Amino acid sequence: MSTIRILCIGDVIGAPGRAMFQKHIDRLRAELKIDAVIVNGENSDARGRGITPRIVRFFKHNGANVITSGNHIWGNKEIFEFLGTAQQDLLRPANYPRTTPGIGVTIIEVQGVKIGVINVMGRVFMHEHLDCPFRTVDSILTYLKDKTRIVVVDMHAETTSEKNALGHYLDGKVSAVVGTHTHVQTADERVLPKGTAYITDLGMTGALNSIIGMKCEPILFKFLQQMPAKFVVEEEPPFVMYGAWIEVDTATGHATRIERVKIVDDAICSKDMDAA
Ligand SMILES: [Fe+2]
Numbered sequence: 001m002s003t004i005r006i007l008c009i010g011d012v013i014g015a016p017g018r019a020m021f022q023k024h025i026d027r028l029r030a031e032l033k034i035d036a037v038i039v040n041g042e043n044s045d046a047r048g049r050g051i052t053p054r055i056v057r058f059f060k061h062n063g064a065n066v067i068t069s070g071n072h073i074w075g076n077k078e079i080f081e082f083l084g085t086a087q088q089d090l091l092r093p094a095n096y097p098r099t100t101p102g103i104g105v106t107i108i109e110v111q112g113v114k115i116g117v118i119n120v121m122g123r124v125f126m127h128e129h130l131d132c133p134f135r136t137v138d139s140i141l142t143y144l145k146d147k148t149r150i151v152v153v154d155m156h157a158e159t160t161s162e163k164n165a166l167g168h169y170l171d172g173k174v175s176a177v178v179g180t181h182t183h184v185q186t187a188d189e190r191v192l193p194k195g196t197a198y199i200t201d202l203g204m205t206g207a208l209n210s211i212i213g214m215k216c217e218p219i220l221f222k223f224l225q226q227m228p229a230k231f232v233v234e235e236e237p238p239f240v241m242y243g244a245w246i247e248v249d250t251a252t253g254h255a256t257r258i259e260r261v262k263i264v265d266d267a268i269c270s271k272d273m274d275a276a
Pocket residue numbers: 011042043070072181182183
């Protein structure tokens with residue numbers, strides 16, 4: 001049986017997240033015999049609320065094959081135009097209106113094998129006006145059908161139930177459904193009965209002692225006072241990198257394995273963050 005391994009990394013938060021990615025990705029690739037890397041970069045700018053063209057190039061330079069995103073893709077205006085260009089490496093959720101800049105699906109080729117990557121966003125407690133993520137993936141699969149059987153879906157959503165539902169809906173139709181957006185890794189990774197690898201949330205890459213990557217104080221202020229507060233990326237160690245890798249049978253496109261990844265590192269300093 002010929003297989004391929006794909007590593008998916010959860011939402012990278014600000015400079016510490018980028019430094020973690022840069023420091024650990026090559027070793028992970030080698031140790032786990034990874035063929036392709038998909039990273040969610042929606043929070044990877046300095047404020048943890050977007051991505052820039054420079055950061056897209058940073059991820060590519062450091063070995064990411066595809067960068068997925070979510071609701072924070074629109075945090076930097078310079079990315080609007082960038083998404084409208086012909087580049088195929090940065091995805092925004094596919095269920096935005098057809099006229100919105102960017103694409104939500106791409107096909108990459110590694111080791112002579114084509115891998116389709118789809119990014120969609122949930123609607124429950126999020127953007128209820130987006131197109132249906134279930135039907136959006138259905139229609140993309142029609143397009144991918146004669147191109148590749150290996151397909152990974154990044155489902156960027158708030159509720160576990162909506163991600164769970166998409167996993168079961170796509171069981172047997174795609175290689176993997178991995179959740180992002182909630183930034184907390186779930187321990188429910190498994191291969192579903194018909195061969196789709198599934199995890200509700202990959203987790204995040206950034207500061208461990210934080211509230212989903214951001215400094216605690218302003219968020220606590222907001223919860224306690226019910227007033228607006230400016231959220232700031234937490235840059236104090238220790239840092240974590242969370243994700244999961246999947247193994248896929250290239251003949252069937254079905255997953256044979258899914259394993260969680262968790263790295264904790266307290267040695268990253270501001271110099272590493274500046275370099276990332
Ligand atoms: Fe996020």
